[in-house]
Amino acid sequence: MIESFLEWLGATPWSVALLESLYVWPLIESVHVLTIALFVGTAVMMDLRLLGFAFKKVPASAFTERLLPWTRAGFVLSFVTGLLVFYSQPVRYYHNVFFRIKVLALILAGLNVWLFHSKIHRRISQWDLNPVPPRAARVAGMVSIFAWALVVVTGRMIAYNWFDCDLQPQPDFVNWLAGCVVEAGVE
């Protein structure tokens, strides 16, 4: 069902026009990369504070109150441009191993954000001025750096077709991960 929906999506005139465009696609992709530098960059600055690696004299709340809006703005822009890139070739990305890992990493990063704000950040007044925040905050900072780095690396790798379904034979594991349907005897 997902498959036929994505096939329909990729055949819509806007999707085809986007993929075939000379400048619009590269422009969207450039905005995607630059806004990632904005949002991951500012998120990492906050993570370094949560880990106690830097800005030890700056209250942690300064980051969540004053810098986070910029992180959010960067995220929204990179998410929207990312959706547009996906819309230009939905079936290909859906079956791309790196895209699938990236989505999982995004979910991990999102859960971490949710856990941080619903639990750890609520008690920020208790540790706002600590040079090294409590363990839970440090773990959140570490998970954040790891998850966003994985998003960036796998995102870049989507461009490579090494594990695409039409490049057979592939190990069974790869075909399972990419959701490829390989007919027996057909290569």
Next chain:
Amino acid sequence: MLLPFFEWCESTVIASTIQNSLWLFPVIEAVHLLGLCLLGGSILLVDLRLMGFGLTRQSASELNRQVRPWLLLAVIVMITTGVPLFLSEAIKCYYNRSFWVKITTLPLALAFTFLVRNRIANSDSETAYINAATGATSVALWFVVAAAGRWIGFS
């Protein structure tokens, strides 16, 4: 005149090693992108402050001092990954307009950051328009470097 130099670059062992590998270029490029994020964050933190946004309750000099090791780390990562990427496709870069935009703006951005902006941030000047102009110039220069860098792959 410069073409022989670019040809020599592409004949180096580093260049041919990357060219002959399926995964070396993508992996180095991925690290280059991670460095870009760290660079973006550590540059913007001070630029935003100078323009009156972000961590405004801290002084520019304090932020500048605390972020400096991370800024230096980011610059080192960018150069140590950027140089081999360039070597592996030096001749393509020679004919690539975006490459020339990037490579001429980069020294300007570096010089502005470490010579001009550094001094302005450390002086904690009260003159808002000087701070704002400094932050905006830095953002603009680094934006051109990053955007032209991304565009090398498109043209």
